[in-house]
Amino acid sequence: MGKEKMRIGLLASLAGALLAYLIGSGTASGQESMQYFTSWGSVGETLTVMVINAVVMFCTFMAYTYAGRHGTSDLAGVCEFYCGKVVGKLFTAFAWIFNTCCFFFMISGFGSTLNQQWGLPLWAGYLIAVALAVGTAVMGLQGIVNIIGKIGPVVVTFLFLLGVIAAFRFFPHIPDGIVLIKSGQVELLQAGANPVLAGLSFGGCSILLVAAYMASIGKELVAYKKKYTIILCAIGALAITVTVGILGLCHLGNVEQSATAAIPNLLIANDIFGVASSILGPVFAIIILLSIYSTFCPMLWTCVSTIIKDEKSFKYKLTCILSGVGVFIVDLFIPYETLVNVIMTYCGYTGSVVFIVLTIRWIMVSRKDKLATASRKVELS
Numbered sequence: 560m561g562k563e564k565m566r567i568g569l570l571a572s573l574a575g576a577l578l579a580y581l582i583g584s585g586t587a588s589g590q591e592s593m594q595y596f597t598s599w600g601s602v603g604e605t606l607t608v609m610v611i612n613a614v615v616m617f618c619t620f621m622a623y624t625y626a627g628r629h630g631t632s633d634l635a636g637v638c639e640f641y642c643g644k645v646v647g648k649l650f651t652a653f654a655w656i657f658n659t660c661c662f663f664f665m666i667s668g669f670g671s672t673l674n675q676q677w678g679l680p681l682w683a684g685y686l687i688a689v690a691l692a693v694g695t696a697v698m699g700l701q702g703i704v705n706i707i708g709k710i711g712p713v714v715v716t717f718l719f720l721l722g723v724i725a726a727f728r729f730f731p732h733i734p735d736g737i738v739l740i741k742s743g744q745v746e747l748l749q750a751g752a753n754p755v756l757a758g759l760s761f762g763g764c765s766i767l768l769v770a771a772y773m774a775s776i777g778k779e780l781v782a783y784k785k786k787y788t789i790i791l792c793a794i795g796a797l798a799i800t801v802t803v804g805i806l807g808l809c810h811l812g813n814v815e816q817s818a819t820a821a822i823p824n825l826l827i828a829n830d831i832f833g834v835a836s837s838i839l840g841p842v843f844a845i846i847i848l849l850s851i852y853s854t855f856c857p858m859l860w861t862c863v864s865t866i867i868k869d870e871k872s873f874k875y876k877l878t879c880i881l882s883g884v885g886v887f888i889v890d891l892f893i894p895y896e897t898l899v900n901v902i903m904t905y906c907g908y909t910g911s912v913v914f915i916v917l918t919i920r921w922i923m924v925s926r927k928d929k930l931a932t933a934s935r936k937v938e939l940s
Contacts, residue, residue: 565780574712574795582799588824589822589824591903592806592823595750595751596804597808598747600741611759614796616792618921619913627778631777634767641917642920656906657767657906658862661768661902663902665854666855667685669688669852671821672822673848675826676822692855692858693879697879718802719802724831725827728812748897756908759911760905806824810823813827813830821895866878
């Protein structure tokens with residue numbers, strides 16, 4: 560275990576990159592807030608989802624970094640480290656499927672944002688999104704993706720401030736929102752059969768996106784004190800959970816209007832900005848678009864490069880193009896909200912299995928390592 564101290568700037572940089580990985584169209588748009596938190600029509604159940612999600616994320620992040628300290632750098636490596644090669648390959652296959660499915664609703668979220676803010680037809684928004692994704696993947700412009708990925712902390716900060724400001728306006732109306740949902744006057748898509756499963760599902764989706772990053776961070780932090788790893792994992796888990804949870808309660812206080820929007824966060828932003836919404840509304844919409852772009856580009860690259868390793872080959876480029884066309888066609892017929900609900904919910908359940916398995920094995924392996932270390936110290940003495 561390392562003993563070095565870490566500069567605050569480095570810790571902030573690592574945390575910012577983690578948040579960039581965690582943010583996608585669901586978080587930035589507000590659909591996750593609506594389906595995982597608002598839909599229960601209860602403050603208590605919303606808090607239940609928040610607590611479970613935070614625990615799932617924190618424990619799995621810790622498991623990832625611990626495996627990273629032992630030389631792993633991706634989800635397959637982490638799963639093989641804890642569970643063996645067979646299970647590792649199974650989880651790798653599922654991660655590819657999940658990544659592919661997420662690409663569908665990322666493209667849809669991009670188009671829905673353009674439609675809600677500027678009135679652009681959905682098909683045109685999808686076409687622009689697919690063109691950007693395919694163009695970036697084909698050209699290999701990873702530098703652009705990495706630069707735009709740095710807006711992650713900006714988006715989280717903006718969303719958090721939006722939630723805090725909106726709370727003053729909408730929290731007093733939460734009782735009205737509860738009545739509307741419980742009475743059936745407003746119906747929302749729910750991600751999960753109950754708040755416990757919703758918390759597991761939300762956390763399960765989040766942890767699948769950051770396995771490689773957290774494992775690599777584990778390698779980088781070997782020389783530093785363990786407390787910095789704990790702080791980093793806690794920041795990642797709490798920042799997303801608290802931000803999305805607060806916005807979920809804001810939507811509960813504005814549920815009659817939020818329920819009608821594909822991008823509910825944008826609706827709230829335009830509402831609270833008032834006369835300045837003509838300027839700040841589009842700015843927020845652009846932030847959402849950039850956050851989605853920084854997510855769906857590496858997703859397409861990952862989906863295709865996993866199968867075709869040579870990025871310069873005609874086969875790779877053709878597959879990128881055909882994948883984009885396929886997603887465009889599917890998104891034309893399935894609403895954004897439905898895509899988020901189905902993909903996030905069921906993939907999240909499988910992700911929660913990853914959490915349970917890895918957390919148990921992390922506790923077992925780390926305890927075994929501690930005992931082995933203690934035994935060696937006794938022998939040396």
